[in-house]
Amino acid sequence: MITADKSLKGFARSLVQLSLEDDGQVSDERVNAVLNSLKAKPRRGLKTLLKLFLYYLKREIRHSQAIVEYSGKLAPVTLARIEKNLSESYGRKITAVARENPSLVAGLRISVADDVLDASVAGRLENLSRSVR
Amino acid sequence: MSSIIEQIEKEIAKLDTSAVKTNTGTILSVADGVAKIEGLSQVMYNEMIEFPGDIFGIALNLEEDEVGCVILGESTHLKEGDECSTTGRLLSVPVGKALLGRVVDALGRPVDGKGPIDTKEYFPVEKIAPGIIPRQSVSQPVQTGIMPIDAMIPIGRGQRELIIGDRSTGKTTIAIDTIINQAKINRAGLDSGDPDFRPLYSIYVAVGQKNSNIARIINTLDETGSSEYTIIVVAPAADNPANQYIAPYAGCAMGEWFMENGMDALIVYDDLSKHAVAYRQISLVLKRPSGREAYPGDVFYLHSRLLERAARLNEKNGNGSLTALPIIETQAGDVAAYIPTNVISITDGQIFLETDLFNQGIRPAISVGLSVSRVGSAAQTKALKQVAGKTKLELAQYRELAAFAQFGSDLDARTQAQLERGARIVEIFKQPAFSPKPVEVQVGLIWAVQNGHLDDIAVNKMVEACISLQEFFITRTEDLMNSIRTGGKLTKDTEADLAKALEDWKLTFGD
Numbered sequence: 001m002i003t004a005d006k007s008l009k010g011f012a013r014s015l016v017q018l019s020l021e022d023d024g025q026v027s028d029e030r031v032n033a034v035l036n037s038l039k040a041k042p043r044r045g046l047k048t049l050l051k052l053f054l055y056y057l058k059r060e061i062r063h064s065q066a067i068v069e070y071s072g073k074l075a076p077v078t079l080a081r082i083e084k085n086l087s088e089s090y091g092r093k094i095t096a097v098a099r100e101n102p103s104l105v106a107g108l109r110i111s112v113a114d115d116v117l118d119a120s121v122a123g124r125l126e127n128l129s130r131s132v133r
Numbered sequence: 134m135s136s137i138i139e140q141i142e143k144e145i146a147k148l149d150t151s152a153v154k155t156n157t158g159t160i161l162s163v164a165d166g167v168a169k170i171e172g173l174s175q176v177m178y179n180e181m182i183e184f185p186g187d188i189f190g191i192a193l194n195l196e197e198d199e200v201g202c203v204i205l206g207e208s209t210h211l212k213e214g215d216e217c218s219t220t221g222r223l224l225s226v227p228v229g230k231a232l233l234g235r236v237v238d239a240l241g242r243p244v245d246g247k248g249p250i251d252t253k254e255y256f257p258v259e260k261i262a263p264g265i266i267p268r269q270s271v272s273q274p275v276q277t278g279i280m281p282i283d284a285m286i287p288i289g290r291g292q293r294e295l296i297i298g299d300r301s302t303g304k305t306t307i308a309i310d311t312i313i314n315q316a317k318i319n320r321a322g323l324d325s326g327d328p329d330f331r332p333l334y335s336i337y338v339a340v341g342q343k344n345s346n347i348a349r350i351i352n353t354l355d356e357t358g359s360s361e362y363t364i365i366v367v368a369p370a371a372d373n374p375a376n377q378y379i380a381p382y383a384g385c386a387m388g389e390w391f392m393e394n395g396m397d398a399l400i401v402y403d404d405l406s407k408h409a410v411a412y413r414q415i416s417l418v419l420k421r422p423s424g425r426e427a428y429p430g431d432v433f434y435l436h437s438r439l440l441e442r443a444a445r446l447n448e449k450n451g452n453g454s455l456t457a458l459p460i461i462e463t464q465a466g467d468v469a470a471y472i473p474t475n476v477i478s479i480t481d482g483q484i485f486l487e488t489d490l491f492n493q494g495i496r497p498a499i500s501v502g503l504s505v506s507r508v509g510s511a512a513q514t515k516a517l518k519q520v521a522g523k524t525k526l527e528l529a530q531y532r533e534l535a536a537f538a539q540f541g542s543d544l545d546a547r548t549q550a551q552l553e554r555g556a557r558i559v560e561i562f563k564q565p566a567f568s569p570k571p572v573e574v575q576v577g578l579i580w581a582v583q584n585g586h587l588d589d590i591a592v593n594k595m596v597e598a599c600i601s602l603q604e605f606f607i608t609r610t611e612d613l614m615n616s617i618r619t620g621g622k623l624t625k626d627t628e629a630d631l632a633k634a635l636e637d638w639k640l641t642f643g644d
Contacts, residue, residue, distance in 0.1 A: 009197075111157075114172035116218075119152035127153065128141075 004048050012052035016060055024092045026061055062113045066094050069101040069109040071120070086112060156219045158182075161199060163211045165418045166373045170200045173219055179259055181220045184211055189240075191224050191375065194419050201419045203375035205240060225255040226383045228390035233334060236351060236365040239376040239383050244367065256386040258379060262441035269447040271481075274512040275333065275399060275456050278314030278569020279307060281499045281562040284521035284579060285528070286484055289512030290333070290397050291445025291454040295476055297461045297468065298486030302498050304460045305346075306566045307484065308401040309353060311458065312337060314569035315399060316359035333456075334391055335363040336400040338384035340377050341407030344369045353567060370407075377411035385442050388455045392444065395451035400443070404460035405436055409472045426471050433475050440479050468503070482506035496563060501528045514572055515621040520579045524558060531555020553592070557582050560595030570603065573617040577606050577631060580623070586635045590642075598642060605638040 004012075015038075019030045034053075038046065066086050068079060079096050086094040094112060101109070107120035158172030168190060176182070182190045182202050188211065194201030204211070226241035229252040236245035243250055271289030288294045296304045312335040322330035337354075339347045347367055354360040364387055368380035381402045391398035402408065409432055416429035424430050436459075443457035459480065461473050466488065468477065477483055482505045491498035510518070534552055538544060544552070561578050564570065570578075578599060581587050590598045606614055613630045620627070 108152075114157050114174050116155050116157050117152045118155070123153060 004045070004052055008045060008049055009052060012049055012056055015049075015053050016056045019057065020060070025064055025095075026057065031057070059113075064092060064094055065112070066096045067111045068096050068098050069104060069111075069120075070098065071100070071102050071104040071106050074098055074108075082108075082110065086110070158200065158217050160184075160211060160213055160215045160217060162213060163204075163208055165414075166204050166208055166375055167415070167418045168202045168204055168208070168211065168217075170202055170217060171198070173200045173217070176200055176219050177223070179223050181222050181224050182217050183220050184217045185215055186210060189220075190217075191379070193415070194421070203378075203415055203419075204373070205375050205379065206373070208373075223257045223259065224379065225257045226386050227252045227254065228256045228387050229254050232364045232387060234361045234363070236367060237383075239366065239368045239372070239380040241366075241383060241387070254390070256390055258382040258386050259438075260386065260389065260442065262438065263444045263446060263450075267446050267450040268444050271445055271508045271512050273331075273397075273445075273454070274509075274514055275311070276314055276318060276569075276572050277307070277311040278317070278571070279310055279497055280564055280570055280575050280578070281497060281501070282307070282484060283513075283572060283575055284517060284562075285501060285525040286482065286499070286504050286506040287509035287513040287517075288456065288458075288506060289445075289509045290456050291443065292482070292506070292508055292512075293440045293443045293457040293459065293480040294506060294509070295459050295461060295480040295483040296486070297463060297473060297477070297483050298498070299463050299466055299488045302486035302488055302491050303496060303566070304462070304486060305350070305403055307486075307497055308337070308403060308458050308460060309350060310567060310569050311335075311399065312354065312363055312401070313357045313359045313567060316357065316362045317569065317571075319362050320358070331397050332362065333397045333399055335359070336366065336384045336388050336398060337363060338366045338368075338381050338400065338402050340368050340380050340402065340404060341370045341411060342367075342403065344371065357567060374411040374414040377408060378415055381405070381408055381439055385439060385455075389442060392446060392453035392455040393451065395453045397454045397456070399456045399458065402439075402457065402459040404462050405476055406462045406472055409435065428471060432472070433479075436472075436476055437479050440476075481508045494563070495559060496565070499562075501525055502532070514576075516576045516617055516623050517572060517579075519622050520576055520583055524579065524583070527551075528555060528558055531558065553588065554582070554585075556592045557587055557590075557595055560592060561587075561599050563596055563599075571607075571614070571618070573614040574603050574606050576617050576623070577614070577634075578602060580628070580631055581635055584632075586632070601642050602635075602638055605641065606634070609637070610634045 015034050019026055019034050021027045066082065068074065068082055079098055083094060083096040090112065104120035104122045109120045109123065110117040156173055156175040158170040161169040161171050173192070176192045176195065178192060178195060180192050182192055184190060184204065188204060188206050188208070190202040190204040192200050192202050227250055231250050231252040235243055235247060235250060238244050271291045273290040275288045275290055277283055277288060282288065296307055298304050315333045315335050319332040322332060337350065347369055351365060354363055366380050366384040368377040384400055388398040388400045409428060412432065412435055413428050417423060417427065421429045440457055440459060443455045445454040446452060459476060461476050463470065463473055468485070485500045485503035486498045487500045490500065531551065534548060535555065538552060561582050581602065587595065587598060613634060616627060617623070
């Protein structure tokens with residue numbers, strides 16, 4: 001975590017809020033506008049502010065993005081259904097990004113920010129080994 | 134082989150096939166046994182966090198962007214970027230009678246090499262103390278077997294009595310003597326088959342102690358046969374501060390199990406000064422604001438919430454009790470330091486041990502003037518109260534007179550007699566370590582000195598006389614001792630029997 005005072009952190013967070021569309025998604029256009037306005041009126045601690053802005057922006061993107069790890073094949077219909085169900089459950093638009101991970105053996109593992117939904121064979125084997133340990 | 138396969142099949146059948154949801158985080162930094170974690174947005178305060186390699190930690194600082202977590206165990210192989218997850222469980226320890234006779238660490242895991250502990254029940258280490266309604270006043274005694282304590286500073290079941298003093302003044306010895314005496318009483322009581330007998334189980338929590346000291350204590354308890362009624366929780370000096378911080382709460386949870394199940398337990402916290410130091414270390418590493426002597430602001434709450442869990446529950450709530458004997462080590466006798474004053478104000482009295490008395494050979498080195506029991510007198514046995522009621526005052530008067538008598542030799546007969554009596558009382562209260570005295574013997578000895586039956590014995594022969602008289606009481610006057618133990622106040626007949634026994638003893642003593 002970047003060390004900075006509370007006011008700078010608060011300012012960076014409000015800049016992130018300004019970078020969001022009405023549906024809660026990060027908009028490239030709005031981010032550019034925020035960056036341009038910062039460039040036009042440079043202030044003290046700009047480097048730290050930009051670092052904080054980047055940190056909070058990444059966190060925001062993670063919150064609206066689901067990493068879907070899979071082993072084997074993943075049909076586009078399944079991905080779309082995951083996207084729809086997650087958006088409903090979290091109450092915000094979630095976009096799903098598919099990533100192949102053969103170590104899962106079979107099944108899926110979905111990560112949204114710090115939540116992990118594990119429905120993979122590797123995960124179940126891990127649970128089994130824990131319960132008999 | 135087939136049984137293993139069956140066991141695995143059972144485990145598979147039990148497994149839930151639906152997706153498992155976990156809340157995860159990533160380690161940002163690990164230093165001094167504390168991990169800063171990003172993520173864990175759903176973590177609870179005091180929740181157990183699971184790290185790779187079967188390592189657990191407790192979430193203690195829930196901040197805006199990160200979570201501060203103290204690691205319980207070896208943290209050297211954890212690194213930045215490692216993933217950890219919440220467990221949904223508050224820190225809990227195994228509880229129950231299966232722990233008696235065992236030595237466990239701060240998490241309740243056995244460290245005595247006697248195999249796993251067969252218990253299914255777990256209690257959270259942090260729990261809110263019983264409120265006002267389920268409690269009742271202290272009314273049953275805890276016999277420490279230490280004469281000056283049982284006579285002048287009596288302790289009751291459910292009381293919190295602080296043992297305070299400088300290093301090497303016999304604080305731990307008093308606690309161990311008490312545990313040994315409970316084991317003796319338990320054994321005799323359970324053997325007697327008395328259905329009303331309530332055994333008192335003991336829990337000894339060693340915080341920040343040297344391993345050699347802990348080993349010595351374990352040996353003493355084993356040798357005296359006390360370990361079968363005792364649970365030992367260890368967080369030695371070599372353990373990380375998180376374990377030292379948790380250990381008293383873990384021991385308390387084990388004691389609470391006895392209390393909540395209608396039984397009586399005694400817990401010794403040895404010692405809370407080192408506990409406060411461990412907590413200060415954790416707090417400073419967690420960057421919490423520091424206050425007086427660099428202790429965090431909640432160091433009072435640290436001890437008050439622990440000691441408030443000692444209680445005597447009423448009949449409706451099972452009639453169980455948890456008695457606490459916290460120990461505090463002072464520096465150069467300074468009882469007005471931060472932690473000692475905190476704990477003095479929380480407890481129901483204190484036993485103050487003095488280095489000077491210890492060095493003069495008065496052991497246990499209890500300072501009668503500074504020691505007090507605020508609630509225990511209600512629990513003192515009637516016979517002991519009858520014979521020892523005036524002892525504290527007499528001893529205090531003796532100390533005062535003795536100080537003045539040093540300056541002049543012309544003393545009137547009354548003062549001389551008072552000094553003689555005081556010197557004898559001091560002598561009969563001397564007691565070697567790990568040899569607690571039964572209550573009936575205590576009554577007999579104090580009655581003898583109070584009624585002048587030992588006035589003809591030279592002061593320097595008093596210790597020898599007491600040992601001989603104790604032996605005489607136990608071996609030759611069994612009926613008399615039984616009647617004192619089971620009866621209430623001393624009757625005229627009992628006093629006559631005591632006088633007769635003393636006459637008989639005098640014929641044997643000094644041969």
